[in-house]
Amino acid sequence: MEQEALGPLNPIRYQMKKHIVTTVDKYGYARLHEDIHYYSVPHIYIGKKVQLSYTATDVEIRYNYDIIAHHTRDRHNYRYTTVTEHLCPKHRAVMEWSPERFVEQVAAIHEDVEHYIRRVLEKTRYQDQANKMCSGILNFARKAGPERLAAACRLADSYGKYSFREIQDILQNKSEAIDLPEEPADMPEHENIRGKEYYK
Structure with a gap:
């Protein structure tokens, strides 16, 4: 009876989403502790507490419920995922x-x-x-x-x-x-000058 009323399944597979709160470090990165991986946020949020909401494939970073950054999740430990526009001018110059x-x-x-x-x-x-x-x-x-x-x-x-x-x-x-010393001139050949072969 209900089959005709059923709609198609959602093509996007449901993923569990986890949430943590962390502080943006002085370089403008928020750390996802589970992976020990760092994600950039706009530099104006340095020192602020932000919320990381993450699934198996994505990481969203929120400040006061507003999404301020979105990244593809990377599980490599001790690595950095960076959007260059997030960096302050000083750090951006270093990246370049x-x-x-x-x-x-x-x-x-x-x-x-x-x-x-x-x-x-x-x-x-x-x-x-x-x-x-x-x-x-x-x-x-x-x-x-x-x-x-x-x-x-x-x-x-x-x-x-x-x-x-x-x-x-x-x-x-x-x-x-200081004036640099000039290269010594080659010793001219002369019958009275003994070369290194004389002393062997």
Whole structure:
């Protein structure tokens, strides 16, 4: 009797939804403790208590019952899911760091600075560390001027030292003004000059 009145089943399968309350950390992320995974929220909510409502596939983040962020659930531990627009300008700039961008920026400053930055990127083992060093060195172009920075990079390169601290020390001590020693000229050949073979 009731069969004709029955409608089709909902095509969206029902999912259990769980809810937790957490505080947005100073970087603009809310932690889903079950997965130990971090999801970004708009930076204006840093320090606020928010509600995470999550299913097997989705994570919604609410503040005062308003949805402020929505993410696909990721179960990888200690990872971050980020929407770039959520980040404050300072953190967004860090996210946009890349070796290609650093090389492009320093090429416009001076070829010696570009050479030095390339060496820093080659010799630094961890990319995050290299990014921070390159960013710090680039800031010296504004603080000390491009000519002083180029001279400091030439001096540090002559020592084979590639780090932010090296450039900082040179600029603080004003050692970049030191003239680099010229390459020694080749010893001319002469019958009275004994070579290293004489002493074997």
